[in-house]
Amino acid sequence: MRCHSFLVWNTLTVIQWTLEAVDVMLLDTSDSTTELGWRVYPDTGWDEVSVLDDRKQLIRTFEVCNINLANQNNWLATPFIQRGSASRMYVTIRFSVRDCGSVRNVASSCKETFTLYYQEVDSEQEAEQNWAIMVADAEARGSWVKIDTIAADKSFSQVEQSQPHQYQPNRRQRVNEKTRSFGPLTRKGFILGFQDSGACVSLIGVSLFYRKCPETSRYLAVFPNTPSGPELSALVQVAGTCVEHAQPQAANPPKLHCNADGDWMVPVGSCECKAGYEAGQNGTSCTACALGHFKFEAGASSCTPCPNQSRTTTDGAAKCECRSGFYRSPDDKPDAPCTAPPSAPRDLYWENEGSSLILRWRAPSDLGGRNDIHYNVLCKVCPPAAPPGSNAPPPVCLRCTEGIIFEPSQQGLSQTRVKVSNLLPRIHYIFQVQSLNGVSTLSPLPPKYLNINVSTSQAVPSQVPMMHQVSRTPDSITLSWPQPDEPNGEILDYQLRYFDKSGDEESSVLLTSETNVATVHGLISGTIYAFQIRARNEMGFGPYSGKLYFQTLMEEERAEAVQNRLPLLIGSVMGGMAFLLVGVILIFITLVRSKRRESPYSDRLQRYISTRGGVKYYVDPSTYEDPNDAVREFTREIDPAHVKIEEVIGAGEFGEVCRGRLKPIGKREITVAIKTLRSSCSDTEKRSFLNEAITMGQFDHPNVLRLEGVVTRSRPVMIITEYMENGALDAFLRENESQFSVLQLVGMLRGIAAGMKYLSEMNYVHRDLAARNVLINSNLVCKVADFGLSRFLRGDDESLPSYTAALGSKIPVRWTSLEAIQYRKFTTASDVWSFGIVMWEVMSYGERPYWDMSNQEVISALEDDYRLPAPPGCPGALHALMLDTWLKERSERPGFEQIVSTLDKLIRHPAGLKTVATHVSRPSQPLLSHASPDFSTITSVSEWLDALKMGRYKDEFSKAGITSMEIASRMTLEDIQKVGVTLLGHQKKFFNSIQLLRVHLNRGQVEV
Structure with a gap:
């Protein structure tokens, strides 16, 4: 049911909002009792009269009935009507028409229809001007636009017309009602016109209105009242405004569409309540989360109670704050419970494993409510305590040196064990195992830990790093090896073990050598043997090295070598003479060419120099008179049919840089980078372009960009290299x-x-x-x-x-x-x-x-x-x-x-x-070896500094009162810095040497 509000034609209506369409009435003559004053032409045409309606009340109507006269052209027009915000108007006409069949002798000129027009104008003055033009020329329609020809569905007879101004029930039953729409309207207003061409018509009522979609609230958005579209099939899209504490969906802001009948339809998108708010019961508002509840993101979800160990202090909370002593890690979601750092590890102990030790412990009893437990291991080295009764200050423990190895790592351990290697012998260590989880760094308190004291004895040697084959015969192999990186004392001897590769390791043969060279006899010719070596000091054997495989000489290889020895000797002599002759010739050529050009390097001499002594040297492309010779010598020409350019990835100095594919015959296809040469480049630029390829073609190293080849015999000229996916x-x-x-x-x-x-x-x-x-x-x-x-x-x-x-x-x-x-x-x-x-x-x-x-x-x-x-x-x-x-x-x-x-x-x-550098604004000296001098030959601080090659600090040590080796042995890292040693490398060298000095003093090896 439509809702109407009525008023006189020249005022706007007050809209009564409903969920259905609203008709906004601009003109309604149904209840008008006063003179309407519409324009009429000619005066003998339309006539404004008052009649009694069915309630015996007077109403104003317009009538015309000149059916006895031919060629009627009677016009009736409304005053200027402002359209407001409407772009399409609706008009409802209530009228009655006399039946032409009931009138004698006028059948040819009688009509039962009239025509409806409208005319757009901006003011009443313009309407008057247009009307005057039409009056002057009745046939000139001007800017009138036809809406429709209105025909009656029901008509009345001549008898019913005998008393036109009285209430006539039968006649009222024959009232017609027609509704038409017109538009689109673009100017400020319009005039409605009625043309009679010879009918007997009575306009009982004219209603003029437009339709609006009413203001409504849906999907947490408010949509304003909106006039219908200018066309019957038009849908007006209207954006909604989110209600308070709501926001549009990211990809779907709220929209409704208003149709021509003033009805809302085709909803698109919606709003959603912001974090800390949820949709109300009626779905038209967002209400704040109650105390103790939260909602951490916008959406349709409801508020939920705070997770464990968290709370809110106000309504409308987007997250719950952690209680004191509890935290969320940056990786935790806002709705995750708050957790605490773990308690300390339990039952820390250690056990020996060769020259290393294994630290083991149990997980904390309280994990803090998390499962991401991990451990850090800290290491300190402590000098011996001062004898009872001495005035020496208590020893200061320092962090361990960087040489100690923790396996699998020192920090971030997920397991409850760690292997510690490379410990110095006869040193007192303190190991601290910390337990941490994802929120430990957020707590102001240090991580909970457990300490254990470890005193080491002298360690066995470390692993021998490698072995080399010196020589071989059909029944023997001679091997050599370097000393272990960490001998941990004097190496007494080495133990070599070997076995046939095809046999069993249990059948290994042991051989002892007091030097780092050994010859193994009694082997089988042409057989591959596996060898391992380990060193021994006074504490015992170190670990075996990895297996290395060497093969004895074949008998026929030795015979062939003997047969070839004499010719080889003769050839060596002749080769030496030839070498001297070539040298003389090359020197001569060099002298001749030096007169021809400024460079002392010819291409041949350069190539000779490049391989002197068996060492390959780079050849400068500029030494070639013909650059094509260098291209042929150092690069590989590629068939352009095997190259496919896929994508331009950059620009070079001489052309584009592309990614492509290279598919040589008989080889797999690979991705390559392709540099192309612009066709407009000069010969000099082309030579510079190819010089880079000549340079790269001489290199063969896994950390130098590899040249695949060049294309020089077709256009464009290309340099093709391996493709590096991550770029610069x-x-x-x-x-x-x-x-x-x-x-x-x-x-x-x-x-x-x-x-x-x-x-x-x-x-x-x-x-x-x-x-x-x-x-x-x-x-x-x-x-x-x-x-x-x-x-x-x-x-x-x-x-x-x-x-x-x-x-x-x-x-x-x-x-x-x-x-x-x-x-x-x-x-x-x-x-x-x-x-x-x-x-x-x-x-x-x-x-x-x-x-x-x-x-x-x-x-x-x-x-x-x-x-x-x-x-x-x-x-x-x-x-x-x-x-x-x-x-x-x-x-x-x-x-x-x-x-x-x-x-x-x-x-x-x-x-x-692990140690992070401090700011140093001046250059250091070269990195120095951490090796310590022989303290048995040192009697003073000055000699010690000279042995460390740190004599530059003599004055600083003297001014600081470091006058004896005993005082020097008590220096801490802070003391070293206070003396004036600011360079990190020097600080480390002093620190390492002081630790060893303490050990020697404790053992009485240095006379103070």
Whole structure:
């Protein structure tokens, strides 16, 4: 049922809201009793009269009945009506029509219809003007728009018309009611017009209205009253406004659609109550969660009681706060119960296992309500206590040195045991086992722990690292091996055991040797044997090494060797003579070519030098007169039909860089990176482009980018290399900040250092070593790449070959050593400096070296001995190595071989990575060995400092009152720092030496 509200035509109505459509009435003449004053043309046409309705009340109507006259054109028009917000209007007409069949002699001119029009205008004045135009020319319809021709369904006779102004029941029963709509309306208002062409018509009532969808609240959203659309089939989309404490669904904000009949339909989306609120019972509002309840996210869910050990203090809580002493870890969901740190471990004890010990314990009795229990093991070393009655201060226990190994690890243990190795003999240790869980770091109290004291005896030797075959015969093999890394005293002898690989290990034969060389006799020719070696000191045998396999010589191989010995001798003599002759010829060629061109290196002489002494050296492509010779010699031509470019992944200096596939005949297809040369490049640019391929083609190392081949015989010219999935190292680290352990980062650095060691051994300087020029694959293997600035090292100084760049050459200042910046002189030592910057980039996850300092500011700072500080969380050992690579004197910097060795030690003994570096603004000295001097020959602090190569600190020790070895033995790490030893590497060296000094003093081996 529709709800109507009536008023005079020139006012707006007050809308009564219901859930059904609302008709907004703009004009209704049904109850009008006063003169309406509509426009009429001509005067003899429509006539406004008053009649009695069925309630015997007067109403105003319009009538026309000129059926006796032909060609009638009678117009009736309403005043100007404002449309408001409506874009489509509805008109309901109640009228009666006389039956033309009841009238004689007028059948041809009589009508039973009239026509309905409307005209859009912006004001009453415009309506008057348009009406005047039509009056002047009755045939001119102007801007009238026809709505419809209205025909009667029922009509009355002439007898019923005899008393037109009186109530006539029969006539009322023949009243017609028609409803029509018109639009779309775009101007401020309109006029409604009625045209009579010869009918006998009475307009009993005209109702003009538009329809609205009423204001409603659904799906936790309020939708305003909305006029229907301009077309009958139109749906007006209306966005809802969420009720208080509600929000739209992320992908589905609330919408309803208003149809032409004023009905809401097609709901889309909805609102949802915010965190801390739930939908009310009627579903039209959001109410706050009661005290002790919460709702942690927006949605349709209801409030729930607080989980264990948590509470709320106000209504409308999005989460429950933990009670005192209870916490949630960052990984816990907001609706998880609050938990506490665990109690201490139980029943800690230890047991010997060879030269190591096993610590065992039981889980805590109280896990704090969590299952993510783990353990940390702390280690302290304590000097012997002072004798009773002495005035010596009580001994201070210090953290254990980095050499101690915890297996499987020292921190984050999930099991209740750990193996501890590399303990010093005759030392008192304290081990502390802490129990932690996911909320231990949130508690202000330290983790609960359990202590145990362990005093070690002298340890057995560590494992012999390797063995080498010196020689072999059909019945013997001679082997050698190095001393164990940790002999733990004097090595008395070695025990070698061996057995036939095809036999049983139980049949092993033992052989003892007092030296590190042994010959095993009585073997079978052509047989493979497995060998293991172990060392013995006064405490016993250490563990056996891993199995290594060696094969004896075949009898026929020895016979053949004997037969070939004489020709080989003759050949050696002749070869030597030929070698001398070739040398003379090459020297002659060199002298001749030196007159032809400035470079002293010919291609042949360069190739001869590159393999002198059995060591391969890099060949500079610029030494070739014809670069195509170098391309043929050092690269592999690839059939372009075997190359498929799939995607452009970047831009290079000379063209695009693409990812593609390479499918050589008879081999599996692989993913490759493809550099293409633009067709517009000059010959000089093409030569520069191919020089990089010539350079890469000479390298073969797992940490140097591998060249697959080139395409030079078709267009485009291409360089094809292995594909590195993770791209440039600096960008990869920035994208994955804090995602790797320190050990993984050190592994990346070790790979880069190994690649640079290989390049330096080939007398090759990179000149542009930076993290952006290192590529990393999906297995986190780093490979040195981008050889655009690389050069062959040459010079008179054989101990430190160099390359001098021309004036104006490109120099990457932030990665370049001082001497290379100042004198353009590049050496392997300058590459070492660059590697130190790469270390800093890696440990800072791709941070820009020297941040936003300009190049000139960087140069000035380096000249003032400023060096980059340790990145956050960087181990002290790594920063000390960085500082070594940045020493001003290039001869004092470590070589890549030393760097690789240092990184290998840190990887094998990761405990050295636990100590985080402090800020150091000046460069350190090179990393020093941790070996301690022979205290039996030292009688003073001065001699001790000289033996440690720390004589620079003599004045500082003297001023601090460290005048005897006994006083020195009582120094702690804080005392070392107070004396003035600020460099981390030096602090470690002093600390390690002091520990051993205490042991020697305790055993009476040093005379104080």
